[in-house]
Amino acid sequence: MNRQELIDQIQLKKSFLCIGLDVDITKIPAHLLTEEDPIFAFNKQIIDATAHLAVAYKPNTAFYEAYGIKGWKALEKTINYINDNYPEIFTIADAKRGDIGNTSTMYAKAFFEDLNFDSVTVAPYMGSDSVEPFLAFENKTTILLALTSNKGGLDFQGLKTENNELYKEVLKTAITWKNSENLMFVVGATKAEYFSTIREIVPNHFLLVPGVGAQGGNLQDVCKYGLNKDCGLLINSSRGIIYAGNDENFAIKAQEEALKLQQEMEIILNENN
Numbered sequence: 701m702n703r704q705e706l707i708d709q710i711q712l713k714k715s716f717l718c719i720g721l722d723v724d725i726t727k728i729p730a731h732l733l734t735e736e737d738p739i740f741a742f743n744k745q746i747i748d749a750t751a752h753l754a755v756a757y758k759p760n761t762a763f764y765e766a767y768g769i770k771g772w773k774a775l776e777k778t779i780n781y782i783n784d785n786y787p788e789i790f791t792i793a794d795a796k797r798g799d800i801g802n803t804s805t806m807y808a809k810a811f812f813e814d815l816n817f818d819s820v821t822v823a824p825y826m827g828s829d830s831v832e833p834f835l836a837f838e839n840k841t842t843i844l845l846a847l848t849s850n851k852g853g854l855d856f857q858g859l860k861t862e863n864n865e866l867y868k869e870v871l872k873t874a875i876t877w878k879n880s881e882n883l884m885f886v887v888g889a890t891k892a893e894y895f896s897t898i899r900e901i902v903p904n905h906f907l908l909v910p911g912v913g914a915q916g917g918n919l920q921d922v923c924k925y926g927l928n929k930d931c932g933l934l935i936n937s938s939r940g941i942i943y944a945g946n947d948e949n950f951a952i953k954a955q956e957e958a959l960k961l962q963q964e965m966e967i968i969l970n971e972n973n
Contacts (some may be wrong), residue, residue, distance in 0.1 A: 701818045702839050703906070703930075706790050709755045710931045714966035717958060718756035718792065718908065720938025721746065721778065722763045727943055729950050739764070739774035742950075744781060746942055749951035751786045753962040756934050758792035758908075779815050790934075791818045792843065792908070797834075798823035804833040812840045819843050821886060821908075824870050828877050835879035841906075842883055844874055847898070849888020849911035871901045884908055887926070889935070892918060895925030903928060910936040912961075919961070923968045931969065937961060 710716050721743050725733075728742045735741040747757065759778060764771035782789050797807040797820060804822075811820040812834075819841035822834055834842040847857055847867045857867040864872070874883060887898055889911035898907070907926055912919050912935050919935060926933050937957075945953025 701790050703841075705788075706755065706906070707930050709788055709790070710969075713753065713755055713962070714969055715753055715755055715962045716931050716933050716935055716965055716969075717754045717961050718758050718790075718934040718936040719746070719750055719754045719941055719958065720794070720910070720936050721757055721759040721942065722938045723759075723774075723942070724763060725767070727946075729946050729948065731948060737770070737774050737777065739767070739771065740777045740781075742942075743774070743778045745951040746954050747778075747782060747786065749955040750941070750958040751789060753955070753958040754789065756790040756792055756936075757782060758794050758936055758938075760794040760938075776815060779817060783816055793817040793820040796821050796823050796845065798826055798830045800826065801829045801833055804830050808834045808837055808840075812837045819884065821845065824874065828873075831874070832878050835877065835882050837882075840882065843908050844870070844883055844885050846871055846885040847887045847891050847894055849890040853888065853891075868897070868901060871898065875902060875905075884934075886910065889918065889922050892921035892925060895922060899926065899928065904930070904932070906930075906932050906934060908934045908936060910938075912937055912940075919964055920968075923972075927968070927972055935961070935965070 723739045723742055725738060728738060732738045732741050759775055764775040779791060782791055793811045811817045821843045822831055824831060824844050859866045861869055874880060884906040885902060887907045887909055889909045909922055941954050941957045944957040
């Protein structure tokens with residue numbers, strides 16, 4: 701899925717919502733535990749209930765790896781289900797990989813070729829030769845961690861270098877790498893005051909924005925400073941949507957919460973043409 705196809709979906713659905721499929725088996729409705737694959741059964745209902753409201757899904761791979769081979773199979777079934785039934789949806793493997801070049805190539809093959817995700821999150825700490833193997837894949841997107849929403853995010857990302865904070869150097873350096881047009885960047889919603897500065901450095905790239913909802917990020921603030929001419933934002937919500945209900949009607953509750961965000965996004969998009 702290329703950039704223009706994603707933009708087309710944002711315009712069509714009047715939405716830039718990404719739903720995080722971070723499935724904790726201890727939190728899903730009890731009646732699903734009798735299923736052969738409870739995780740996939742949960743995901744399937746969430747996807748079917750919200751696919752008309754979202755433009756992206758983002759499974760965090762840790763929530764699948766934690767259950768061993770069964771979890772990995774649930775992830776595979778989930779991504780295959782999306783690709784087969786909702787091919788217009790942009791898929792994100794939230795894996796936060798990043799290693800030396802030949803290892804990164806294998807990580808990229810795992811997510812881009814074997815599982816056929818559209819994108820994968822990558823840590824920039826090891827520099828260009830750990831990221832460019834991901835960027836080499838045609839029509840695939842590498843989502844680089846820039847400024848995260850967690851409490852300790854600024855421990856390193858906010859450190860002052862000779863000229864800038866480290867996260868600014870990451871952004872400035874990354875856009876010089878080969879195939880950098882295939883980059884997105886992770887910027888946490890709880891850092892809304894930073895978006896203006898970030899947009900000065902990467903005015904045209906998409907930003908994946910976690911932290912709206914359960915983590916306290918504000919959609920209006922993020923959009924005020926982060927929108928660009930193509931929208932340029934994917935706003936992720938995980939717990940606030942997928943765990944909105946905990947009974948047989950959990951998918952309906954998830955749909956209701958997703959609809960609330962989509963309707964806010966539609967207003968924002970209309971206001972900003």
